[in-house]
Amino acid sequence: MIKKIVLVVILCAALLSCGSENKKDNQALKTEDWETISKSTNGKTVNFMMWQGSPVINEYINNYIIPTVKEEYGVNLQISGGQGPEIVQLAMSERQAGITESQVDIVWINGETFFQLRSIDALWGPFLSKLPNSQYINFDDPFVSTDFQQPIKGMEAPWSMGQFAMVYDATKADDPPATLDELEAYIKKHPGTFTISNDFTGMTLMKSFLAELGGSPTSLNGEFDEDKYVKLSGQLWDWVNGNKQYFWKEGTTFPKEQSIMSQLFANGEVNITYGFSEGGVEERVTSGLYPNTTKAYPWKNGTIKNANYLGILSNATEKAAAMQVINFMISPEAQFEKARANGMDSNTILDVKKLPQQWQDKFKNAPGRQYGIKLEELSEYAIAEPAPEYMIRLYEDFRTKVIEK
């Protein structure tokens, strides 16, 4: 009997290992024309790993993208939840295990994740120039073609564009702070109503603060500069530690993530919050989470403007079908649907001037935001993402030099 069990186990292992043989040479895909690629995707299943923390984004993906790619291209798009670290963990584990057919094909990434995936050679490409709809993207725009100071080099397809913005409730703060000095004065007057989230968003705010301490919106541009970082971050931690007694919970702890910040703002525990996509005001006011007196505003020295991207894993099973899906996701129709103010409300990555006239008209005539600030209104305050090392170091130092102090 035991022999039988051992035999079954060996058979299972053998079967599993057979399944991990790669189906075809993916290098050939890079030289194939789009028509051939496009024809080969019918009936294929593509797995997309994305952050699922926003109901409007989930709604857009589940009720628009999935049925449309199925109907138009016969591609079965499946979603799994995961962002930054999870994606990197997955890619690392699969590489370690020698898995040549990943359980994920497309990943939604930017910045550090792009940097990390590139550093472990886990992204496939370049594929961007293959996609017909990439013609509508303006690659001369450095906010599109550079991801955290790294040229994207066709290894990821830009999907959305947004800018970080400060958010306040007009009934609680007449003149919201827009510089570090003003913020210090504000929290001393209103203790407990401000905090820094210990996550991607909070660290992005820290980058804006770092740039301000550097003296200009462009002070962090260029490759990572250790000396500059040590000097500026020293000043930043001095500022934070000197003032954290006036933070939420007297700075003894910090919210773990953005959803908690949103809750604190909605509850009235904090008066000022912040976030990407121009602060996310439109969606949260429309859904009733924030009061309709909520407004987004710029930080005087500027806030980070960046794009987010879609990449294909180097061991993705269905690279051709993944390209098909990404090409659709950057199409004028999908981007128009994504930009709907009462939907996902996400700025298009496309350069509207490059689009056919009918789409130009559609984009121009689309109803705008009711509550949120427009991306154009923030454009003069836009700062480029600094090199990814800044973020990685800020994460670590925020923990060791602020949280654990």
Added chain:
Amino acid sequence: MKNKSENISLGLFVLIGVVPFAAAFGYAILYSFGIIGVVNTGFTLEFWKAVIASGEFFKSFLYSAVIAFISLLISVGGALWIILKFRNQLERKFLSYISYLPLAIPGVVAAFFTLQLFSKGGFFSRISYNLGWTETTVEFPDLVNDAYAIGIILAFTTIVLPFFVLLFMNVYKNERIQELSILAQALGAKKNQVVRKVFLPILLQKTWVLIVLYFIFLLGAYEIPLILGQEAPQMLSVLIIREIKQYDLTKISEGYVAAVIYTVIVTLAAIMLFLPKKHGAYET
């Protein structure tokens, strides 16, 4: 035939229970020494030195142990008190149903409830505001994500206390403590003597193994401290997962070092607990 089926059971146990654990532990050891890992370059003691030098792990271990101990103290103490005072009422179907309900609540839900009830913008804070006891949310005391881990202890207690009520009820019946108490009283023992010399010793002696196991379980709890804890210090599992999922890929091995130390300590504790055959330990 009996031998054969025993062998099969043992084989399945090893296959399902031991092999995956041993494989994961081996993987963690190799990772902690930099032998495997995409960005690691080969054997190094660097990660072990870094973890030991930073002291964060040991602080976290102590913090977790104190929280687990206090939570257990409240839960076991509370359960004993409930059995002592409300045993008869608990026999009633409705009451027993209500009191055992928290047993069915997953940790993550208990943590979420606790957050909704006790946060500064939560249910009790709102009541306090409406009653005029507080004027702003800031004035409401810190009960979740707080420095004293009140939120974590509250949630742990909510989950663990009903279990011990149920356990003590069974032991109380099976060990015929009621009859023994009546006998002791008939022999002249006072009420508190019955509690100290009959009720407590029997219940605790018969359940101590489970109490220690629950301590180990709480030591490694994840969801509740993740939602209700502070950012520093963090309970062990939260710390380990944070280290393993961090952005700096070159430091992921430090998470595995912490996981290895924790596993070794808990395994040693479990071996010490089970190796000497304890008679009379209550098994459920």
